[in-house]
Amino acid sequence: MDAAVKTTSAALAGEDAAQAATGALLKVSDLSRRFGSRLALAGLSLEVRSGEIFGLLGPNGAGKSTAFQILACILRPDAGRVYFNGRELSLDDPALRARMGVVFQRGSLDDQLTARENLLLGARLYGLPRPRATARAEEMLQLIELSDRAAEKVEGWSGGMRRRLELARALVHQPQVLLMDEPTQGLDEASFRKFWAHVKSLRKVSGLTVLLTTHRPEEAEQCDRLAILDAGRLVALDSPPALAARMGGDVITIEAEAPEEIRRILRDRFQLAGALVDGRIQVERREGHALIPRLVEAFPAGRLNSVSLRRPTLADVFLKLTGHSLGADQPTPQPARKGRAA
């Protein structure tokens, strides 16, 4: 790849005209990576538009983290090209690296340093002069509402606070693109909402473009556009509402003692194809509310434990597109990180 992707940082001049021509701020073309016999990424191509939040959705092993690591310059791709503002760049080109801010899934704060010091180091790493780095660190601390904790060592901080600080560190040098790998993995609902409120307000302030990987449907909902990955391939790419519209209608979930038998009856009597997910039957149906009374009447009392109706989520879309569940190969949530030995 390094041979194929030429270093063209000098060619970045006039980049705006080029961007207007392609419409994409970051374009990835035919990105591939193999680990032994396993093809982790099979020719992924996509375009991220300036100012949008773009998500890569898929379970573990779908290839999204491989794509992230390649874009973060941690992994080498076997093949593929990357264009920034219409110009082809090598992934390790400082001109590209300096325009990206990265939030890692595992966390990359220094526990022995204070919050302010972590931000300062982040800023200095990108060549910001000391006074500017100091000013930017204070600014970011205010934006993520951690100014009052600035002088504390990060060791022992909660997951939510850590993630916010990671976010601030990734943005302290004012990058154009924010790259995040499973940014809210292991966070509770409140921390999740707070984290995303910050991402969105920071985007408003700086016109940031965000590219993230996730396997959380509620996180995928936050995106403007979503690429669904399965087994290293792009399965679908659209806005979350447009993807949801690919579902026939509502999702009806039926719990029963003998789900296989109920499923057979549904097929024979109602011509409904039900999917078995975690021991429950899921049926996709337009005007689902009208079906429910008929279902309840059709089965004698006691055969069904519960029947529920809901709007389809991105997890349902994923199931429909790939035939398997988004959480199928979900990793266990990371335990709260404790202070690491030096």
Add this chain to the structure above:
Amino acid sequence: MSVVTLESVPSRFRLNLATVRVLAGRDVVRFFRQRFRVVGALAQPIVFWLVLGSGFGGSFQLRSAQGLAYKQFFFPGVVTMVLLFSTIFATITVIEDRREGFLQCVLAGPGSRWSVVVGKSAGSTLIALLQASLFLLLAPLAQVRLAAVDWPLLAAVMILSALAMTGVGFAMAWWINSTTGYHAVMSVLLIPGWVLSGAMFPIESAGPVLGSVMRINPMRFAVEGVRRALFGGTLSGSLDQGGSAARDLVALMLFAAVAVGIAAWRVSRRE
């Protein structure tokens, strides 16, 4: 949206320099922030020196070093041990730091991979020197005459030795990529390497096979260089370890260049 132009990205040189400074500075700050590390850094070699020095002192007869107390002979060996343990400790952290630590964001940053190696090596060398200097405060107890010490030679030998050991440790940490694996190599390669450097017993007291191993062991030049700088004209005559300061320095320079070079080569190759 603000348009970022090429001019807003600092030059490659400045970005690399920034990476070196961030990594080196961070290591020093972390060292002083972990008080147990400072105390341990001083206490461990003292215990080592006193216990082993007293234990072997009675039974150890140095053929070529008449009148030289074992604790005196052993002192430069402990100085190099401080350098070795300090660099091992600094480089073993690379394994975790790379997977779930600060090093990730450095690797994703705009500095080159070379600058990552140089920065981490500089930080680890600085801390090793700090620790060794603390231990050197005890030099008068080893009958070192401070006025007779060749300080520039001592500084040069210690810097080059620490740099070389960091290079070896960094390359191993990157390559092995597991803390247990690193521990294994440490106990079969690094620690024996120190024992066979002339730190604990002189080369001529070893058998022919062991003696040859010791002669080609690059860590030997660290020990002999420190010994030469500390005891210079006063004792090296009676100890007769041979060689010259120039030989020690050239050998250590070569050792450091190769070790750091291999580390940089390994780290530069993205997986």
